[in-house]
Amino acid sequence: MKIPAAQPITAAQSRASRFQLGLTQAEVIDQSGLAGYKLKQFETGRFIPDMPFLQKLADFYASKGIELDDIKETSNDLPVQNTATAKPGGNKVALVQRPCFYISDTISPDLLDRCLERMHANDQRIAEILNKEIRNGMFGGYHEETVQEHQELFGAMAEGYLIFRLLQGNPIVPPIEGGSDPKSHADLLSQFYAQSPISQSDTQQVTGHVDEVEA
Known part of the structure; x- marks a missing residue:
């Protein structure tokens, strides 16, 4: 970029x-x-x-x-x-006093916007879940709602990493056809994140030169 x-x-x-x-x-x-x-x-x-x-x-x-x-x-x-x-x-090469990361120059402005917006929404949801109290189940263990929230928490955190790799030009999860049966863990992830920028069709061609973006 x-x-x-x-x-x-x-x-x-x-x-x-x-x-x-x-x-x-x-x-x-x-x-x-x-x-x-x-x-x-x-x-x-x-x-x-x-x-x-x-x-x-x-x-x-x-x-x-x-x-x-x-x-x-x-x-x-x-x-x-x-x-x-x-x-x-x-x-x-420019050394900076604050952190930076690399964004592939093949990332379109629209895809970059969608990725950052998704990461921001995940950050907010992660903060909400982290501040929630754990509920215990009636017969031991954790309440079903707590288990679901914890799964959502780790899902949002994992998606942040996947988006980060996508922005660097090295997408881990390839897009998959909506009606296709998953054949690998990558396919399962793609279906799980069907609404995420990492599963959009325009990420299939994300490869190539990488530029440093000051952060």
Whole structure:
């Protein structure tokens, strides 16, 4: 995924703008009408959204009287390079002070959006389940509802890993025809995650070069 050289707004500017306005992420999402998962992923540095999203976010802060040009980048948001120990070809590699991961350049913007939205929804559901109390069964063991919630918990966590591998250009679960009988564990997983981006037909061709996305 290619990242534009110039962006309407950076993650640091978005965070600083919110702090100046005294707004939470939830309030910015509510007032701007922008996709919540994109803002959260953007501000935590996990990925850079599409240009229309960034422009709308910049316009939102501008409408609130924020001058983005007055907000300077901090050292925590800039690449760190050691020129003293530079190696041949080192100008093609940027070390960053925060985590990063790789997204294959064969991932379409639509598929990326669906993956991140699904991961965000899973994160919320995982948090809900983790905070629930365990219920015991009437005749010993755990209540059926607790067992189902625990299965759902591990299912959501596993899907996060599968989506992560898909975004890296190495999908583990191949798509399967809806009416086909499963012949392997991969087929079972594909059917289990039938509504997930990992089982969509446009992931069949996900292979190729991988770009680093600063996080």
